[in-house]
Each structure stands twice: as structure tokens, then as C-alpha cells.
Amino acid sequence: MMLSQDWRRFTESLPNNVYASVVNSLFDNLNTLIAGMVSASIAAFITAWKTSSRPLLICAILLTVIGICRSIDMIGYRLRGDVSTKRAAKRWEVHYAIGAGAYSAALGFWWLISFLTTSDSFVQLLCAAITIGYACGTSGRNYGVPNVVTLQIVCTCVPLAFAMLARGDVYYIILACFILPFFFALKKIASSLNQTLLKAVISAEDVTLLAGRLDAALNNMPQGLCMVGGDSRIVVANGQFAQILGLDPQVPRVGARITEVLVECIRSGLFSASAAGRIVSDFKANMEQRTSGRMHAETQAGRTFAVTFQPTGNGGSVLLLEDITERRSAEAKIKHLASYDALTGLPNRTFFRSQMDRALSLMRRSTDQSALLFVDLDEFKQINDTMGHPTGDALLCAVADRLQRIVRETDVIGRFGGDEFVVLQSPVGAPEEAAALAKRVVETLSEPYEIEGHQLIVGASIGIAMTGQHEVDADHLLRNADMALYRAKAEGRGTWCFFEPEMDVTARARRTLESDLRKALADESFQIFFQPLVNIRTGRVSTCEALLRWTHPERGMVSPAEFVPVAEEMGIINELGVWVLRKACQECAAWPTDVRVAVNLSSMQFRRGNMTGTVREALWAAGLPAERLEVEITESVLLQDTEATRVTLTQLHDLGVRISLDDFGTGYSSLSYLHSFPLQKVKIDRSFLQGIQNGGRSLTLLRGVARMSDELGMSVAIEGVETQEQLDLVAAxxxxxxxxxxxFSPAVSSSRIRELLQSDMTAATKVA
Incomplete structure (x- = not known):
């Protein structure tokens, strides 16, 4: 038979385990079912015997056969019933519904035959009693599936009502009318029982699920948990509690006293008696005061446990046990890393600063002085770049070891990062003591180092600041030592220098210059001047070199030799160079098409920026062909990273940009680069013009370099031509x-260079 759509939709919404419990309730009352079917079969045979009616005999046999089949089906369910899936559960539900429907129909048919074929009151009464009793039993036994109850009541009560109506007797008709409310009453009872069953099953499943989740949570939490009652006996303990303590899982059993667990911990050697006594004391105090608490317990093996007490509402307490040994070790390492340099093991800036504060505080209470030596290694960057960072790190460790050997126990050494070390010499009676220490540091650090099979040599420059008679704080002392170090490096490195008040004035002026430079860059207050390069053969301007100029609002024109190095140290030279490149390209776009613009690129721009992309963007923004841009580089660019520089220059060359080597002859190995890089022009430095008017070696050297460059396929330009005599010799x-x-012309503004380019320059002197 087919179940109703409503019941199907409802069963689809039920979880598998709930639906399985519902189906299982149908097959749960085998004994009562057999008893009812046996009673009905006996009654049917009695009615057949009393009336000698063949139809009633057939009904009795049919009831017996169907009853046997139903009993076999129910026994089969108990033996091999599978309701693990909804599909299997539905199959058994259908089995039961078919059997119940068939039996109810046979019972109703028996009732109908007895009323239509006989007038025996005993037979009719017996049939009615059995049928009504079966209908009542159905609602109490099959309430789990309301559709089955409805089916059985209809199959039994409808024939009963029809038979009573067929008799035509008024009393039978009255009885038939009572069948309808009886039907609805049974159906209502079955529905109520069904809801009760579902709620009970779902509640039981929820409780089981909750218990399972709680058990999983307790046994999978990283901490050990133990709940004790008001009598200090264990109520709940998870597996981690025994595992962390290293005890047998049966020791912290339910009902045992917590003190028994501690006794076992002492017996196993986990805790000493004193440590266990302290735990018991703290636990009792928390139990009595009903307060939460936390304590640390050290084991005899060196491990650390954190024990947390939390009171519960019933006078008991919850104990959380956690092994925090590794956490404490990590915290100690983190604390060490926060205070000491990871490479050398010396105090870092933060910790050294705190030690300075403490030392200076002690010095204020005495007449002694302190000296701060700011040590910076000379030529360390070259070693780090050429030999690699591992070698550089090993060298720094060796430097730290030497410093520790030459200072006193009262002195403090720190590393501020990179190749910067600081020494706080305290106490110091006179500046001569600081100078003597500085001398030892310079001499000791300058001795050769044996690092990974290499002999390395570095120097040291030192800035010294004294506390003096005036109170100074740590920051002030560090700043003074840093300024003194700057002076020592400026004086040639490998030496030391004491701080002097005028250094502060110089430093303030530099800070002001740095601030003004940043503001000028933000406001685009710089200007670009252009100095022409004249083609000797045509007498016309072929290229204009872009030169950065800065007119300070108070100081007037500031020399590039003053502000460009500062811009490089500040790290803004890249932004400044990009700005010059873009402005120069925009200006060149307004010139005659046969005139190029030359822009100087610094080595820092090559290190920090995507030079090819920057040039491409500047050309695109100005609408300038790449052939009209010439980039000038110095030998310092080629010395940085030969392979990377070669790749960048090759990319620029492929783009169509001309590449010129500026200030040729002022470096150390320019000749080796003339054939190694894609250079198209060589600009010979003005120093080659000195003395050429006297002939001799100067003129021979100039001609030799020019001819060699020309034979390598590069055009040659001469810088610094200032007299007609020099021009005549060069032109020859x-x-x-x-x-x-x-x-010809000094560097001039963009408006002036446009005037020069518009004039008909038929001779070089006419340009001037």
C-alpha cells in the first residue's frame, strides 16, 4: 500500500535515528500482537462452529493465515531488521502497514459476514467485542505511525458501521452512529501518543548527543579537568587529568578523594611532599572561601603545572590542570629576545637604554662621570655584500667578542643593529679614560679576523659623549655620541671624536635642511636647468643635460653638491630622480625633434627602483620617443651589482634610450666597462682638459681616450670647455x-634653453 504524502514529507524531515525508533515501535509488541490475533482467530472459529457457516469459517482461516504471516514478519524484523537508513526503515514500515491493513480488512469482513448471514446475538456480540477491542488495541500499539492506525480503524470500523446500518433496526442504526466519534477518538488518542513518542525519542537522542559531545569535549580538551563535590570527592575527571600527572587512569576515579590523588603523585615522585602540601592548602582555602584561584606547581623533574580552582554552586570545585613547561620556556626565550640581540647576545637598543638610565641615575649621586662610545665598523658593508650575510654575521659576532674582552665588568656593551655597537663606560674619572678605551677599541677591532677561511679586516670609527657636569638623559647622550661619530667618519674613519657643542649646531642645520628638502619635494619647489652639448661639426645643440637646482626661500640658490648627498642619505633621491626624469621628458617634448635631453641617474635609483618601468612611464606621459632620451650614469652605478645593472641597461638600450657614461676617467676601472655594458656615449671629465694647451702628455692622453672610445663604437663628448683655445684643440x-x-652656455632655465634652441646656431661661439 502507499503511505500518504503528508506522512512521507514528515518522515523525510526526521533524523535517521528518530525515524528508526518510530518504525521500531511498530515491531516492539510482538507478544500482545500474537495474543490479540490468537484471540481473534479462536473467536472466529467459535462463530463458524456455532453457526455452521462456511463464510465465517473462511474468515476464521483467513484471519489465522494473515496472523501467522504477520508474526513471521515481526520475528524476521527482530532477527535481521535493518533500519540504519531511511530507505530500509521505510521498507519495514510498508511491510507492517500491509500486514496490519490486511488483518484489519479480514477482521472487518468477518464482522460484516456475521451480521449479514446470521441473526445469532452471541455471534454478533462476540464479533463486535473482538473488532472493537482490536481497534482500541491498534491505537495503543501502532501510535508510532498514525497512518497505520487510521488504516486499521477504517478497515475494522467501516464494515462494522455498514453492517449495522444494513440491518435496518433503529437500535443498530444508533450503534452505527456511535462508530464515527469512536473512530475519531481512537485516531486522536493515536496522534497524541505519536507526539509523545516523538518527543520522548527526540529528547532521548538529544540527551545522548549532548552526553556524547560533553564526553568528547572533556576528553579532547588540552587541559586536565577534575570536578570535586563539597566532600572533596571526585565527581568527574577526564583522561587528560591522569595523563598530565602521569598516573594510572584508574587513580583519579569517581568517588576518590582529591587528597588520594596527591598522595599517589608523591608516591610516584611527581611532587615533593612540601609541594603537595602547598597544593592541598591552597585548594582547601579556595573551597572554604568559595573563590577562584590559580597556582603554579613545580614537579621534581623540572616541569611546571598550572592549577586553576573554580568554585561550583553545590559547594564543590572544578580543577583545571595544564602543563605550561613549554610555554614558560617560550616566554623566557621571548623575554630574552626582547632584551638581547639574537645574533651577538649583547643587550639590544631597548635593554641597553634601560641600563643607561640605571647607570646615569647612579652617576647623579656621585662625582663620577660616564662616557658613551658609539662604535661603527668601517667598510663592513663591502664585506657583507661581497662575502655574503653569513660571513658578515660571523664577523659581527667576532667583533662583539673582542669588545667584551677589552671592557671592564662595570661597562655595558650593546648592539643597536647593523654594524653599530655602543659601550657605556662607567664610571669615568676623566675624558682621557674614554679616549684610552676608544683607542683600544679601534686598535683591537682593526686586527685581522679569520672567518670561514678568509682573512677579513675592518676598521672602526667612534663617537664619544661625556655626561660632564650637566645632567643629561640617555637620549641626549646617545644623540651627542651619534653626532660625534658622524664627525669621526667625516675626518677619515678609523679614529674617534668627542662631542662638541658646535656639532649640535651643525646637526640642527642638517635637520633643518632635511626638513626643507622634504617640503620642497612635496611642493615641487625644485627647478630644472639645462646645459647644452654642442655638436662640433654642425655647431648646433644636439643634447641638453638636465640639472637639478633648488632656490631656498631664505638661503637662495643651494648648491647641488650640498643638498644632493643629503637627499641620498635621507632616501628621497629616488623620488627626486623620478621627478627630474618626468619634467625633463616633458620639457624635451617641446624642443626641436633633433635635440635630445640627458638625465643623470644615481646608483641609488638603480638599487631601489624599477628603472626600466620608470623610464617607460616618463616617456609615455610626455609623449617623447625613446631615441630622444639619454641617461647618464657614473662609474659608481656599474660598481654596485654588475649583472643586475647590465640587465637594466640592456633593457633601456632595447627600449631605444641612449646610455652615456658620465665623468669618464674619475673612477678606478672604467676601461673594463667600455666593452662590458651597452654604452653609446662617453663623456670625458673636465680634468682631462687641464694643461692640454701646453701639449705633451695631457693632450696625448685626451686624444688616446677619445680615439679608443670612438673605435669601440661610442660617441665622445668633452666636459668643461671654457676657452676658445681648449675648443680649438678639442675640435682638431x-x-x-x-x-x-x-x-657655450652655463646651465640655464627652461625658458632660456628654448630661446637658444630656436636661434639659428651656425657657430659654437654664437650660442654663447
Missing amino acids: EPSITEVQGFL
């Missing part, structure tokens, strides 16, 4: 194509 050399200098 056919390998030289361009000249630049005050003889």
Missing part, C-alpha cells in the same frame, strides 16, 4: 663629436 681631434662648458 676627429673622434670628438660634442663639447659642453661655459664657453
Whole structure:
């Protein structure tokens, strides 16, 4: 038979385990079912015997056969019934519904036959009693599936009502009318029992699920948990509690006293008697005061446990046990890392600063002084870059070891990062003591180092600041020592220098210059001047070199030699260079198409920026062909990272940009670069012009360099041409194509260079 759509939708919404419990309730009352079916079969045979009616005999046999089949089906369910899936549960539900429907129909048919074929009151009464009793039993036995109850009541009560109506007797008709409310009453009872069953099953499942989750949570939490009652006996203990303590899982059993667990811990050697006594004391205090608490317990094996007490509402307490040994070890390491340099083991800036405060505080109570030595290694960067960072790190550790050997126990050494070390010399009676220590440091650190099979040599420059008679704080002392170090490096390195008040004035001026530079960059207060390069053969301007100029609002024109190095140290030279490149390209776009613009690129721009991308963007923004841009680089660019620089220059060359080597002859190995890099022009430094008017070696050297460059396929330009005599000598050399200098024009503004380019420059002197 087919179940109703409503019941199907309802069963689909039930969880598998709940639906399985519902189906299981149908097959749960085998004994009562068999008893009812046996009673009905006996009654049916009695009615057949008393009336000698063949139809009633057939009904009795049919009831017996169906009853036997139902009994076999129910026994089969108990033996091999599988309701692990909804599909299997539905199959057994259908089995039961078919059997119940068939039996109810046979019972109703027996009742109908007895009323239609006989007038025996005993037979009719017996049939009615059995049928009504079966209907009542159905609602109490099959309430788990309301559809089955409805089916059985309809199959039994409808034939009963029909038979009574068929008799035509008024009393039978009255009885038939009572069948309908009886039907609804049984159905209502079955529905109520069904809801009760479902609620009970779902509640039981929820309790089981909650218990399972709680058990899983307790036994999978990283801490050990033990709940004790008001009598200090264990109520609950998870597996981690015994595992952390290293005890047998049966020791912290339910009902045992917590003191028994501690006794076992002492017996196993986990805790000493004193440690266990302290735990008991703290536990009792928390139990009596009903307060939460936390304590640390040290084991005899060196482990650390954290024990947390939390009172409960019933006078008991919850104990949380956690092994925090590794956490404490990690905290100690973190604390050490926060105070000491990870590489050298010396105090870092933060910890050294606190030690300085303490030392200076003690010095204020005496007449002694303190000296701060700011030590910076000379040429360390070159070693780090050429030999690699592992070698550089090993060298720093060796330097730290030497410093520790030459200072006193009262002195403090720190590392501020990189190759910067600081020494707080305290106490110091006179500046001569600080100078003597500085001398020892310079001499000791300058001795050769054996690092990984290499002999390395570095120097040291030191700035010294004294506390003096005036109170100074740590920051002030560090700042003074830093300024003194700056002076020592400026004086040639490998030496030491004491702080002097005028250094502060110089430092303030530099800080002001740095601030003004940042503001000028933000406001674009810089200007670009252009100095032309003249083609000797045509007498016309072929290229204009872009030169950065800065007119300070108070100081007037500031020399690039003053502010460009500061911009490089500040790290803004890259932004400044990009700005110059863009402005120069925009200006060149307004010039005659046969004139190029030359822009100087610093080594820092090559290290920090995507030079190829920057140039491409500047050309695109200005709408300038790449062939009209010439980038000038110095030998310092080629010395940084040869392979990376070669790749960048090759990319620029492929883009169409001309590449010029500026200030040729002022470096150390320029000749080796002329054939290694994609250079197209060489600008010979003005120093080569000195004395050429006298002939001799100066003129020979100039001509030799020019011819060599020309034979390598590069055009040659001469810088610093200031006299007609120099021009005549240079022009006599056919390998030289361009000249630049005050003889033609100094660096001029963009408006002035446009006027020069518009004029008909038929001779070099006419340009001037």
C-alpha cells in the first residue's frame, strides 16, 4: 500500500535515528500482537462452529493465515531488521502497514459476514467485542505511525458501521452512529501518543548527543579537568587529568578523594611532599572561601603545572590542570629576545637604554662621570655584500667578542643593529679614560679576523659623549655620541671624536635642511636647468643635460653638491630622480625633434627602483620617443651589482634610450666597462682638459681616450670647455663629436634653453 504524502514529507524531515525508533515501535509488541490475533482467530472459529457457516469459517482461516504471516514478519524484523537508513526503515514500515491493513480488512469482513448471514446475538456480540477491542488495541500499539492506525480503524470500523446500518433496526442504526466519534477518538488518542513518542525519542537522542559531545569535549580538551563535590570527592575527571600527572587512569576515579590523588603523585615522585602540601592548602582555602584561584606547581623533574580552582554552586570545585613547561620556556626565550640581540647576545637598543638610565641615575649621586662610545665598523658593508650575510654575521659576532674582552665588568656593551655597537663606560674619572678605551677599541677591532677561511679586516670609527657636569638623559647622550661619530667618519674613519657643542649646531642645520628638502619635494619647489652639448661639426645643440637646482626661500640658490648627498642619505633621491626624469621628458617634448635631453641617474635609483618601468612611464606621459632620451650614469652605478645593472641597461638600450657614461676617467676601472655594458656615449671629465694647451702628455692622453672610445663604437663628448683655445684643440681631434662648458652656455632655465634652441646656431661661439 502507499503511505500518504503528508506522512512521507514528515518522515523525510526526521533524523535517521528518530525515524528508526518510530518504525521500531511498530515491531516492539510482538507478544500482545500474537495474543490479540490468537484471540481473534479462536473467536472466529467459535462463530463458524456455532453457526455452521462456511463464510465465517473462511474468515476464521483467513484471519489465522494473515496472523501467522504477520508474526513471521515481526520475528524476521527482530532477527535481521535493518533500519540504519531511511530507505530500509521505510521498507519495514510498508511491510507492517500491509500486514496490519490486511488483518484489519479480514477482521472487518468477518464482522460484516456475521451480521449479514446470521441473526445469532452471541455471534454478533462476540464479533463486535473482538473488532472493537482490536481497534482500541491498534491505537495503543501502532501510535508510532498514525497512518497505520487510521488504516486499521477504517478497515475494522467501516464494515462494522455498514453492517449495522444494513440491518435496518433503529437500535443498530444508533450503534452505527456511535462508530464515527469512536473512530475519531481512537485516531486522536493515536496522534497524541505519536507526539509523545516523538518527543520522548527526540529528547532521548538529544540527551545522548549532548552526553556524547560533553564526553568528547572533556576528553579532547588540552587541559586536565577534575570536578570535586563539597566532600572533596571526585565527581568527574577526564583522561587528560591522569595523563598530565602521569598516573594510572584508574587513580583519579569517581568517588576518590582529591587528597588520594596527591598522595599517589608523591608516591610516584611527581611532587615533593612540601609541594603537595602547598597544593592541598591552597585548594582547601579556595573551597572554604568559595573563590577562584590559580597556582603554579613545580614537579621534581623540572616541569611546571598550572592549577586553576573554580568554585561550583553545590559547594564543590572544578580543577583545571595544564602543563605550561613549554610555554614558560617560550616566554623566557621571548623575554630574552626582547632584551638581547639574537645574533651577538649583547643587550639590544631597548635593554641597553634601560641600563643607561640605571647607570646615569647612579652617576647623579656621585662625582663620577660616564662616557658613551658609539662604535661603527668601517667598510663592513663591502664585506657583507661581497662575502655574503653569513660571513658578515660571523664577523659581527667576532667583533662583539673582542669588545667584551677589552671592557671592564662595570661597562655595558650593546648592539643597536647593523654594524653599530655602543659601550657605556662607567664610571669615568676623566675624558682621557674614554679616549684610552676608544683607542683600544679601534686598535683591537682593526686586527685581522679569520672567518670561514678568509682573512677579513675592518676598521672602526667612534663617537664619544661625556655626561660632564650637566645632567643629561640617555637620549641626549646617545644623540651627542651619534653626532660625534658622524664627525669621526667625516675626518677619515678609523679614529674617534668627542662631542662638541658646535656639532649640535651643525646637526640642527642638517635637520633643518632635511626638513626643507622634504617640503620642497612635496611642493615641487625644485627647478630644472639645462646645459647644452654642442655638436662640433654642425655647431648646433644636439643634447641638453638636465640639472637639478633648488632656490631656498631664505638661503637662495643651494648648491647641488650640498643638498644632493643629503637627499641620498635621507632616501628621497629616488623620488627626486623620478621627478627630474618626468619634467625633463616633458620639457624635451617641446624642443626641436633633433635635440635630445640627458638625465643623470644615481646608483641609488638603480638599487631601489624599477628603472626600466620608470623610464617607460616618463616617456609615455610626455609623449617623447625613446631615441630622444639619454641617461647618464657614473662609474659608481656599474660598481654596485654588475649583472643586475647590465640587465637594466640592456633593457633601456632595447627600449631605444641612449646610455652615456658620465665623468669618464674619475673612477678606478672604467676601461673594463667600455666593452662590458651597452654604452653609446662617453663623456670625458673636465680634468682631462687641464694643461692640454701646453701639449705633451695631457693632450696625448685626451686624444688616446677619445680615439679608443670612438673605435669601440661610442660617441665622445668633452666636459668643461671654457676657452676658445681648449675648443680649438678639442675640435682638431676627429673622434670628438660634442663639447659642453661655459664657453657655450652655463646651465640655464627652461625658458632660456628654448630661446637658444630656436636661434639659428651656425657657430659654437654664437650660442654663447
